[in-house]
Amino acid sequence: xxxxxxxxxxTFGPELPAMFDGVKLAAVATVLYxxxxxxxxxxxxxxxxxxxxxxxxxxxxxKSCPMLTKEYIPPLLWGKSGHLQTALYGKMxxxxxxxLYGTRVFLPMPxxxxxxxxxxxxxxDHSTGDDVTMVICPGIGNHSEQNYIRTFVDHxxxxxxxxxVLNHLGALPNIxxxxxxxxxxxxTWEYAAMVAxxxxxxxxxxxxxxxxxxxxxxxCKFLGESPSNQDRVLCCxxxxxxxxAHRVQETFFQWDQCxxxxxxxxxxxxxxxxxxxxxxxxxxxxxxxxxxxxxxxYAATSLMQIDESIMRKxxxxxxxxxxxxxxxxxxYIHKVAVPLFLVNSSDDPLIHQSLLEIPRxxxxxxxxxxxxxxxxxxxxxxxxxAVLFAQPxxxxxxxxxxxTNAVCRWEKNRPACRKRSGSSHHHHHHHHxxxxxxxxxxxxxxxxxxx
Numbered sequence: 336x337x338x339x340x341x342x343x344x345x346t347f348g349p350e351l352p353a354m355f356d357g358v359k360l361a362a363v364a365t366v367l368y369x370x371x372x373x374x375x376x377x378x379x380x381x382x383x384x385x386x387x388x389x390x391x392x393x394x395x396x397x398k399s400c401p402m403l404t405k406e407y408i409p410p411l412l413w414g415k416s417g418h419l420q421t422a423l424y425g426k427m428x429x430x431x432x433x434x435l436y437g438t439r440v441f442l443p444m445p446x447x448x449x450x451x452x453x454x455x456x457x458x459x460d461h462s463t464g465d466d467v468t469m470v471i472c473p474g475i476g477n478h479s480e481q482n483y484i485r486t487f488v489d490h491x492x493x494x495x496x497x498x499x500v501l502n503h504l505g506a507l508p509n510i511x512x513x514x515x516x517x518x519x520x521x522x523t524w525e526y527a528a529m530v531a532x533x534x535x536x537x538x539x540x541x542x543x544x545x546x547x548x549x550x551x552x553x554x555c556k557f558l559g560e561s562p563s564n565q566d567r568v569l570c571c572x573x574x575x576x577x578x579x580a581h582r583v584q585e586t587f588f589q590w591d592q593c594x595x596x597x598x599x600x601x602x603x604x605x606x607x608x609x610x611x612x613x614x615x616x617x618x619x620x621x622x623x624x625x626x627x628x629x630x631x632x633y634a635a636t637s638l639m640q641i642d643e644s645i646m647r648k649x650x651x652x653x654x655x656x657x658x659x660x661x662x663x664x665x666x667y668i669h670k671v672a673v674p675l676f677l678v679n680s681s682d683d684p685l686i687h688q689s690l691l692e693i694p695r696x697x698x699x700x701x702x703x704x705x706x707x708x709x710x711x712x713x714x715x716x717x718x719x720x721a722v723l724f725a726q727p728x729x730x731x732x733x734x735x736x737x738x739t740n741a742v743c744r745w746e747k748n749r750p751a752c753r754k755r756s757g758s759s760h761h762h763h764h765h766h767h768x769x770x771x772x773x774x775x776x777x778x779x780x781x782x783x784x785x786x
Contacts, residue, residue, distance in 0.1 A: 380407065380408045382403070383708055384707070386694075392703075395741065399737075400738055411721065411723075417682030417714070420717070421597075421716055424714065432486060434485075437453045438454050444514070444524060449512075450529065452502060453479035454498075455488055458493055462495065465541060467540065467541050468541070469498045469545050470544055470545070471547075472551075474550055475605070477547070479500035494736050499529055499533050501525055505609075511612070513615075515615065515617075517616075520663070521552055522662070534566075543743075545571075546572070547574050551574065552576050552577070555668045559670035570673055570674040571675050572738060575680065578690055579663050582687075582689070584639045599636055599637070601638055606632060628645055631643075643655050665693070675704045676707070677705070681710050682713060683713055
């Protein structure tokens with residue numbers, strides 16, 4: 336480069352474009368590098384990691400569910416970025432989302448609240464010929480009109496499942512609150528009311544419990560709260576839940592994986608939701624929420640601040656610590672005896688890696704728990720596709736139904752072999768006797784469970 340003399344800027348002229356070209360090139364290179372890093376294009380695709388004990392059921396599941404051992408392949412260009420998968424589940428939703436036709440059920444609650452859920456009949460026979468209902472609890476502030484719920488319900492209906500989807504209290508924009516509270520992390524009252532309604536309305540039906548994200552926490556807590564909540568339940572599946580509200584909220588202040596940013600966005604959504612109900616929250620009798628709490632809400636930039644100023648007060652918790660401890664499924668999940676399938680993704684930007692030790696340990700200790708960890712999928716993304724375009728059905732939709740179908744078949748064959756083992760004489764073939772021993776063991780578990 337020319338040496339500048341006597342402050343003569345003129346000589347600097349011709350050099351500038353060349354310099355800018357260099358800078359531009361460096362900038363482009365940097366952007367490309369960031370994109371490749373951010374899209375994780377080099378990352379390999381693998382089958383999910385499955386943590387489980389060796390039991391007759393887990394062996395049966397591996398035989399019946401090819402998806403547990405097959406690699407999950409996200410769309411080549413963007414599918415390996417947990418952020419993009421997450422953003423697309425929220426924004427784009429699913430491709431060509433199906434329109435659902437169901438009925439909305441309103442349930443008056445003892446405290447004056449009105450729970451609502453949507454009921455969708457099966458569109459075909461179930462492979463076992465049984466009457467099976469999926470009782471579904473969506474993610475934070477979600478309801479049955481969310482795209483990911485619609486796609487999943489449509490798929491399940493076609494496979495012969497009736498579906499009931501809880502609309503979280505306060506989540507539907509056009510339905511006013513009739514009592515001064517909204518949904519929280521772990522309040523199971525509305526979900527319990529929906530399940531009780533389904534059991535009454537369809538005395539023959541068996542239940543499959545499904546929870547997405549925050550809904551996963553609610554359903555596991557519900558099942559563990561009392562053994563009778565597990566009656567007629569075939570199995571429970573949760574996807575992308577965090578297991579411990581307290582630890583999730585701690586990690587939400589960290590910047591790695593942009594969690595602090597997601598926290599900000601989620602807090603903003605929550606804030607809008609609460610403020611849309613401000614009149615009923617303030618004016619209804621027995622409200623724990625006052626003007627001061629709302630003014631704190633306006634200033635909140637994190638979910639934790641919203642939990643402190645508003646959410647914990649719906650149920651009168653004296654502190655955040657108490658709220659998080661009492662509302663997390665952590666203290667209940669080990670009391671769940673039905674088959675439990677926990678699904679998470681390694682690149683879920685909302686769920687810190689450390690939280691995944693919880694389901695891993697559970698699956699190692701409890702014979703009824705299977706934990707599947709995919710490498711990609713983001714938060715409730717799990718899109719599949721070739722290069723750019725995603726398929727309408729996601730890996731998540733398919734794997735839940737595949738697992739559930741397998742458990743339905745397994746349960747259907749069990750009473751038969753229990754009857755057979757009762758009348759079992761010694762001239763049975765060897766494999767029958769083999770089945771009988773596992774059936775007897777299993778039915779023993781079952782009788783204990785019933786007791």
